Amino acid sequence: MQRRLPFALSALAAGLLSAGQAFATELTMYYPVSVGGALTDVIDNLVSEFEQAHPEIEVEAIYAGNYDDTRVRAMSALEAGDAPQLSVLFSIDLFELIEQNAIVAFDDVVQTDEEREWLDSFYPGLMENGQLDGKTYGIPFQRSTIVLYWNKEAFEAAGLDPETPPENWQEMAEMASAIREASGDEQWGVMVPSTGYAYWMFQAFAFQNGHRLMSEDGTEVYFDDPAAVEALEYWVSLAKNGAMPDGVIEWGTLRQNFIEESTAMMWHTTGNLTAVRNEADFDFGVAMLPMNTQRGSPTGGGNFYLFEGSSEEEQRAAMTFIRWMTAPERAADWSIETGYMGVSPAAYDTDALRDYVDTFPPAAVARDQLEHGTAELSTYQGGRVRRALDNAVQAALTGQMTPEEALRQAQREADGVLRRYAR
Amino acid sequence: MQLYGALLLLPAAVLLTMFAYLPTVTTLISSLYLPGFRGAPAEFVGLENYRLLFDDPTFWKVARNNLLYALGTIPTSIALALAMALFVNARLPGRGLVRMAYFTPTILPMIAAANIWMFFYAPQIGLFNKLLGALGFSGVNWLGDPAVALYSVMAMSVWKEAGFFMIFYLAALQAMPPELKEASDLEGTSRWSFFWRVTFPLLMPTTLFVLINALINAVRVVDHLFILTKGGPNNATNLLLYYVYENAFAFFDRTMAATITVVILLTLAIIATLKFTLLDRRTHYQ
Amino acid sequence: MSTLSSFSPGTAHRFRTWLSLETIAAWLLALIWIFPLLYALWAAFHPSEYMVRFALFAPLTLDNVANAWAQAPFARYYLNTFALVTGVVIGQFVVCTLAAFAFARFPIPGKNALFLLVLIQLFIFPEVLIVENYRMVSELGLINTLTGVGLPYVASAFGIFLLRQTFKTIPQELEDAARIEGCGWLEILWKVYVPLAKPTYLAYGLVSVSHHWNNFLWPLVVTNSVESRPLTVGLGIFSAPETGVNWATISAATLLSIAPLLVAFLLFQRQFVQSFLRAGIR
Numbered sequence: 001m002q003r004r005l006p007f008a009l010s011a012l013a014a015g016l017l018s019a020g021q022a023f024a025t026e027l028t029m030y031y032p033v034s035v036g037g038a039l040t041d042v043i044d045n046l047v048s049e050f051e052q053a054h055p056e057i058e059v060e061a062i063y064a065g066n067y068d069d070t071r072v073r074a075m076s077a078l079e080a081g082d083a084p085q086l087s088v089l090f091s092i093d094l095f096e097l098i099e100q101n102a103i104v105a106f107d108d109v110v111q112t113d114e115e116r117e118w119l120d121s122f123y124p125g126l127m128e129n130g131q132l133d134g135k136t137y138g139i140p141f142q143r144s145t146i147v148l149y150w151n152k153e154a155f156e157a158a159g160l161d162p163e164t165p166p167e168n169w170q171e172m173a174e175m176a177s178a179i180r181e182a183s184g185d186e187q188w189g190v191m192v193p194s195t196g197y198a199y200w201m202f203q204a205f206a207f208q209n210g211h212r213l214m215s216e217d218g219t220e221v222y223f224d225d226p227a228a229v230e231a232l233e234y235w236v237s238l239a240k241n242g243a244m245p246d247g248v249i250e251w252g253t254l255r256q257n258f259i260e261e262s263t264a265m266m267w268h269t270t271g272n273l274t275a276v277r278n279e280a281d282f283d284f285g286v287a288m289l290p291m292n293t294q295r296g297s298p299t300g301g302g303n304f305y306l307f308e309g310s311s312e313e314e315q316r317a318a319m320t321f322i323r324w325m326t327a328p329e330r331a332a333d334w335s336i337e338t339g340y341m342g343v344s345p346a347a348y349d350t351d352a353l354r355d356y357v358d359t360f361p362p363a364a365v366a367r368d369q370l371e372h373g374t375a376e377l378s379t380y381q382g383g384r385v386r387r388a389l390d391n392a393v394q395a396a397l398t399g400q401m402t403p404e405e406a407l408r409q410a411q412r413e414a415d416g417v418l419r420r421y422a423r
Numbered sequence: 424m425q426l427y428g429a430l431l432l433l434p435a436a437v438l439l440t441m442f443a444y445l446p447t448v449t450t451l452i453s454s455l456y457l458p459g460f461r462g463a464p465a466e467f468v469g470l471e472n473y474r475l476l477f478d479d480p481t482f483w484k485v486a487r488n489n490l491l492y493a494l495g496t497i498p499t500s501i502a503l504a505l506a507m508a509l510f511v512n513a514r515l516p517g518r519g520l521v522r523m524a525y526f527t528p529t530i531l532p533m534i535a536a537a538n539i540w541m542f543f544y545a546p547q548i549g550l551f552n553k554l555l556g557a558l559g560f561s562g563v564n565w566l567g568d569p570a571v572a573l574y575s576v577m578a579m580s581v582w583k584e585a586g587f588f589m590i591f592y593l594a595a596l597q598a599m600p601p602e603l604k605e606a607s608d609l610e611g612t613s614r615w616s617f618f619w620r621v622t623f624p625l626l627m628p629t630t631l632f633v634l635i636n637a638l639i640n641a642v643r644v645v646d647h648l649f650i651l652t653k654g655g656p657n658n659a660t661n662l663l664l665y666y667v668y669e670n671a672f673a674f675f676d677r678t679m680a681a682t683i684t685v686v687i688l689l690t691l692a693i694i695a696t697l698k699f700t701l702l703d704r705r706t707h708y709q
Numbered sequence: 710m711s712t713l714s715s716f717s718p719g720t721a722h723r724f725r726t727w728l729s730l731e732t733i734a735a736w737l738l739a740l741i742w743i744f745p746l747l748y749a750l751w752a753a754f755h756p757s758e759y760m761v762r763f764a765l766f767a768p769l770t771l772d773n774v775a776n777a778w779a780q781a782p783f784a785r786y787y788l789n790t791f792a793l794v795t796g797v798v799i800g801q802f803v804v805c806t807l808a809a810f811a812f813a814r815f816p817i818p819g820k821n822a823l824f825l826l827v828l829i830q831l832f833i834f835p836e837v838l839i840v841e842n843y844r845m846v847s848e849l850g851l852i853n854t855l856t857g858v859g860l861p862y863v864a865s866a867f868g869i870f871l872l873r874q875t876f877k878t879i880p881q882e883l884e885d886a887a888r889i890e891g892c893g894w895l896e897i898l899w900k901v902y903v904p905l906a907k908p909t910y911l912a913y914g915l916v917s918v919s920h921h922w923n924n925f926l927w928p929l930v931v932t933n934s935v936e937s938r939p940l941t942v943g944l945g946i947f948s949a950p951e952t953g954v955n956w957a958t959i960s961a962a963t964l965l966s967i968a969p970l971l972v973a974f975l976l977f978q979r980q981f982v983q984s985f986l987r988a989g990i991r
Contacts, residue, residue, distance in 0.1 A: 030933075040780060062934045065946040072672045073933045076843075080852035082933075096675065188547070195567070195655060245546060247564035248656040252949070253545050256956070262547040383674040394656040398569050420460055427894060428815025435808035435827070438864030443830045446841030453841075503738075510735035517736070523978060524739035527746060530974050530981070531967055532923035532941045538948050538963045539745045542752065542760070542956055550748070586742065587985070594986050643834055646925040649945055664837065664926075671840045672930065680840045691832045 024058045025317040030077075031061060031088040032070035032302060042337045050324050057317045066196075067302065068383070071096075078102055078307065085310040086318040088141050091129035091303040092378035095218045098132065099380060103305045105135040109315050118323060121344045123367075128375035130303050132218075138303030139322055140343040142334070144269040145297040145366045145373055146204050148172075148290065149276060152283040154264035158182035165265075165287035169208070169234055172265070172290045176243030179264045189243035190265040191258075192235065194397050196251030199377050199389040200300055201267060204289055205231035207296035207374050213389075218379040219421040223389060224404070224411040232403035234292070236396050248394050255279075269300060270366035273339025277360070286362030288369045295372035301340065332356075341366050379414075380421045388413040447688065454682040472682045482683065485661045488573060492662060493641040495577045496584070501633055503585040505626070508592030509618075522593075529587040533646035540579045541650055566652050569659035576651055576660050584640065588633045595629040596622070635698045642690055663687050752960035760956055773961035777947075780958065782935050783965055786943035793855050793928075793939055794921045798914055800863035808864070809872030810898050814884070824873075830866035836927045843930055853933040862921065868913055875909040876902050912984035919981075922970050940966040 033039045040063045047061045064073040067090040074087045078100075089097070097103045110116050122140050130138025152162035158179040166172035176189020192201050206213055211227035214220065222228065238244040258266045259279045273286065289297050304322045306315065324330065328346035332353035335342040342348050348357070348367060357364045379385045392410035395401040401409070454472050456465045476482050511522045528536065543550045544565035552562030565575040599622070607617045645665040648654055654661030654669065661669075663683060671680035752760055753774065759767040777783065811817060812824055835842050842861055843852075851857030879902060887897045903910075925941040932938045938946075944966045948959040974981050 060934075063946070064933070065949055068673055069946065069949075075675070076672075076852060076930075077933045080847045080850070082853060100675070195653070245564065246568070247546070248567035250545065250567065253548065256545075257547055260548050381674070384676075387674075390655070391657045394569075398567075398656055400569060400657060424815060425817060428811040428817045431807040431811035431815065432817070432823075434804045435864040435869060438804065438860070439827065439830055439866075441845060442835050442842055442861035442864070443833050443838070444826075446838040446845060447833060449841045449844075450838060507735075507738065510731065510738070513731065515732055515735055519978075521735055521739040522982075523975070524743035526978075526982060527743060527971075527974070529985070530919050530923075530970055531746075532925065532944075534923075534925050534941045534945045535963045535967050536745070538944070538959055539749045542748070542960070543745070582742065582745070590982055590986050639832065643837060646941075646945075649925070649929075650949065664839075667839060668926070668930075671843075677840055684838065684840060687837055688833065691837065695829065695832045 024056050025313055027057060027059045027086065027314065027317055027321060028077075028084040029059065029061050029086045029088065029321075030064045030070050030074045030084055032065060032067045032090070033063060039338060042334070046325065046330065046334070050321060053324070054320060057320060059321055067093075074307075075100065075102065078309075083307045083309050085314045086304060086306050086322065088302040089305055091138055091140070091143070091299070091301060092376045092382055093305075094129060094132060094137055094303075094378060095380045096382055097305060098137070102308055103137055104308055104315075105137050106139065106306065107135050109306060109319060115319070115323075121346060122326075123341075123343065123345065123370055125370045125373040126299055126341070126343055129299065129378055138305055139326060141302055141304050141326060142271065142338070142340045143299060143301040143303075143343055144271045144340055145299055145369045146201065146267050146289055147270045147273075147297070147362075147365050147369065148287045149258060149266050149268060149272075150285050150287065151258070151261060151264045151280075152285055154179055154183070154187060154261065154282075158264075162283070163285070165285060166290045168290050169292045173234075173238060173241060173243060176238065176265065177241055180243055183264075187261060188245055188263040190238060190267075191244055191249050191254055191263040192238070192267040193251040193254045194248040194393055197300070198248075198393040199386045200298055202232065202235070202389060202393050203298040203374070203377050204267070204296060205235050207298065208289065208292045208294060209234075210293040212374060213377055214379055216375075218382075219418055221377075221379060221385060221389075221411065221414045221418070223392065223414060224407045229404045229407055231292075232393065232396050232407060235393075236403055239397060247398050258284075269339075271301065271338055271340045273362060273366075274337060275339070277339075277362075286365045288365060288372070295369070297369055297373060298376040299370070299373050300376050335363065339363070339366075341370070379418065381417045384417045385414045388417070450681045450684050450688070453678060454685050456678065458678055472678055476679065476682050476686075481658055481661075482666070484658050485663055485666045486686070488659070488661055489641065489663045491573060492577060492580075493638065495574065496580045496641060497634065497637040499577075499581045500584045500588055500637060501630065503581065504588035504633065505592050505630075507585060507589040508596055509622075511589075512593060512596045525586040525589050527586065528583045531583070533583065533644060534650060536579065536583050537647040537650035540582075540647075544575055544651070566660075567656055569656050572652055572656060572659045576647065579647060579651070580644075584637065588637070591629050591633055592626060595626050599625060631701060635694060638694045638697075639691070642687060642694075663690075749960050749963055752957055753964045754961075755957070757955055757957040773955075773957040774965065776955070776958045777962035777965055781943060781947045781962065783940070783943065783962070785935055786938060786940045786966070787969075789855060789937060790922060790939040790941075793859050794918050796855065797859040797862055797921050798917050800859065801865050801868050801917060802910065802914070804864050805868030805872055806898070806903065808869045809876055810902060812869065812873045813876035827866045827869055830864075831870070835861035836924075839927065839930055842927075846931055852931055853937050855937055857931045858928045858937065858939065859921070861927070865917075868917070871909055871913050872906060875906040879905050909987070911980065912987040915981055915984035919970060 031043060043061055043063070047059050051058060062073070064070040070087070071089050071093050074084055074089060077083055083102075106119055110119060119136060126140035126143050127136065130136055130140065148165055150165050155162040155175075158175075159182065160175055160178060166175050172190060179187060179189045194201065203213055206228045209227045209231040211222070211225055211231065213222055213228065239246050254266055254268060255272050255276060257263050258268075258276065261282065267289065270286075276284065288295055304326070306318055310318065326343055328342070328344060328350050329352070331342045331344060331347035332350040334340060335347065335353060336356050342353055347353055348364070353363075377386060377389070388410040392401075392406035396403045396406040400406075455467060455469060457468045457471065458465050507525045511518050511525070515521060546552055546562055546564045546567060549565070551565060555562050563571060566572050603621055604617070607621065612620075642664065645662050645668070648660060648662065648665045652660040654665050664687060667680045667683045667687070670676045670683065751763070754769050754771070755767050756770055756772070808827070812820065817823065846852055846857045846860070849857070851860065883901050883905075884897055887901050892900060923941060924939075925945060928939050929942050929945065932942055935943075944962055947962055
């Protein structure tokens with residue numbers, strides 16, 4: 001009996017082991033889509049390609065709406081004890097995810113030098129929103145900057161040089177007014193969206209005016225600084241001078257507005273690039289955003305996160321998947337399919353993306369702009385803080401408050417919310 | 424036999440307790456606590472959350488929106504429903520088609536209706552502004568102008584609800600004795616005064632019934648906001664229940680959500696009292 | 710009706726003019742009311758460049774429908790909604806029948822107070838208590854399941870109320886006759902009450918089906934994945950404006966998700982209207 005017991009045990013162990021090998025590791029991930037085009041198809045195809053290459057891992061990718069919806073779904077699953085092993089969430093959800101103990105740092109999961117090298121292979125500008133206290137929590141995936149799309153035919157019709165986009169704020173305002181006038185008030189000069197991600201657009205204006213809106217540790221914001229007020233005043237002036245329509249401009253339908261030529265310029269995420277390219281039946285260009293005291297755009301978009309509570313085996317599988325998804329060739333494909341940035345310099349060195357950029361130079365604008373990039377607005381209680389800023393922007397654009405009043409109020413609200421987080 | 428009856432009630436009782444009574448009580452309780460900061464245990468704070476809520480200008484704005492929304496949609500829906508019922512109760516060519524047209528919005532999901540109306544409202548490229556443009560008017564930013572957005576949302580709600588209320592009026596009209604009408608025709612009473620002196624008073628119980636339903640819906644139905652405005656711009660179209668959703672699921676502030684829920688529950692309690700005192704005393708309630 | 714001819718010609722004339730004005734108003738209102746749906750049909754079956762261009766001979770296309778179908782798992786959403794609605798209605802029938810029977814025929818101490826307590830739920834809907842109900846469903850481990858979506862609605866005060874009213878109108882003699890034949894309580898319920906309440910079941914069923922087919926907020930909160938999302942939530946996520954999906958495709962998706970209920974309504978209009986009516990008059 002005593003002799004046979006170890007044997008029985010080891011047989012059992014062997015049985016379990018082989019059972020473990022027979023069944024694939026199952027991963028669940030949530031991901032958002034916030035731009036046009038059939039991006040869910042692109043993701044589904046990538047996932048099934050991955051599964052063919054790695055038959056031992058199965059990935060269920062769940063499309064869950066926009067960035068906010070997706071965070072809600074992932075957190076809800078976590079709360080219900082059914083956490084995903086990984087997800088693509090808003091890069092700026094970092095503080096809230098940490099506060100809710102939802103995620104683990106990649107530093108604690110990487111094992112080999114090769115993996116550590118991989119962790120360092122991305123554009124540093126895209127890592128800013130994913131790091132806290134020297135640890136990396138977010139790996140860039142569907143990342144963007146805001147770019148300026150312009151309709152070359154509209155420029156030509158207004159007597160402007162179709163190949164020259166506005167270089168600075170003043171030029172943009174002048175060009176926009178000229179277009180409006182030349183079209184007999186048929187076409188707007190420029191549209192900057194102010195629903196959905198109004199705070200993001202505002203951040204671009206502020207940064208172009210030399211101002212950052214938040215502290216690095218996510219505990220303080222600087223909304224009512226004179227430089228920020230000036231930035232909002234400029235935004236509002238675009239509408240006051242008749243170059244941009246009054247009231248808020250819908251993020252979601254803006255691309256359609258541009259396609260239907262109801263505006264000659266738009267500010268939008270580079271993630272829309274491929275959709276615009278497919279749909280526009282006129283010649284268009286893409287440029288970096290105009291500058292005031294400096295160039296600039298916040299980065300934006302979604303990062304890969306690893307969730308708390310997975311087994312070691314699942315974590316390894318998730319790492320395999322994320323590394324596969326962010327490998328240069330995939331990053332290149334993804335960038336070509338969508339317009340999002342290739343997340344690493346190596347992606348732009350692949351033949352595919354190099355050729356694509358050669359034939360379609362707009363594909364590189366977002367990357368080139370990265371050197372003028374800044375981290376996206378990210379704080380503790382981010383939902384509330386961003387909403388306060390969104391409301392201020394909307395209040396100013398709709399004439400309910402002056403830019404200064406609106407930003408002061410947003411500052412007060414944000415201060416109240418962040419009171420407990422000061423370090 | 425008593426035991427048997429109790430057994431029959433048991434499944435309903437358990438479910439009602441789980442999803443109506445118990446949550447009501449726990450909502451009340453959690454509105455009196457503040458969750459611990461960074462893992463600290465929850466702390467009893469009495470009415471502190473209510474003080475915070477009443478200090479929150481957004482809450483007042485949202486409450487005011489909801490009141491406006493009720494005041495704007497309910498009388499309009501009821502008047503239209505009554506007109507519709509009178510129309511299709513009269514001898515009207517194509518009556519069946521007309522009735523169908525009135526009633527169809529009722530069976531559409533709010534989400535689907537909002538999708539359709541989104542196309543109407545879109546500035547520059549939406550249908551309404553294209554039509555206005557064709558007539559030589561400049562367009563309106565239907566959902567993007569805080570002075571207009573709430574009314575745009577209301578218009579859609581009225582469209583969605585009027586047909587539903589119509590059928591109750593229709594039923595009441597059909598139950599009215601035809602002799603009344605004949606007598607008044609003989610007397611030469613104008614249709615207008617007949618309506619105000621006879622029809623409308625007789626329809627009072629129906630109106631009250633519809634009113635109660637409309638009040639409940641004004642609190643309960645916020646689905647369209649998810650598509651049309653998400654409560655914006657600058658909270659111009661935010662309604663109480665949507666604000667609860669935002670607090671609970673977008674800001675992770677379950678406590679504030681519970682506190683607002685209590686306000687909603689109180690509103691519903693007032694509506695319920697109205698119903699049980701006003702309506703049931705006056706109608707045949709067996 | 711023959712009295713009409715005895716009116717003076719002047720009155721009759723004025724009456725006719727009034728009537729025609731009324732007819733025009735009625736038809737105009739009807740047109741306005743049906744227009745959004747017609748517009749959705751137009752947008753769904755024409756190429757997107759005809760969204761705001763109404764040409765009589767604009768080419769028809771099924772591409773939008775095909776796109777919508779390909780871009781989101783609508784088949785699965787149909788299945789979910791169908792299972793959800795079926796489950797909820799069956800559950801409601803069983804639970805509400807039992808409770809209504811008890812309220813209608815059993816001597817239970819404090820019955821009136823209990824009944825009033827039930828009626829409270831006419832005002833407190835599961836979606837109003839969204840936070841706590843979410844917590845409850847979460848504790849039961851039912852997040853992201855169709856059971857979780859449906860369960861809070863199963864004990865419906867409305868159903869109990871409606872069935873109780875109906876049961877009360879059924880003559881005691883029928884019950885007594887059945888008892889003499891040796892039927893037990895459940896048998897009496899099944900053989901006497903339920904068959905006689907068929908119209909009520911139909912009415913309640915139709916109302917309940919429409920309600921749960923269209924319900925959005927609660928399912929949105931409880932479901933996380935394609936496996937449990939009903940049509941409304943699928944549609945809401947698919948067509949959220951920020952995804953910037955092509956409008957024609959959204960129209961097609963919208964029509965896809967309302968089609969079954971709409972067709973059923975158009976075929977059985979009378980039953981629908983009467984059900985809503987019967988169910989509404991409380």
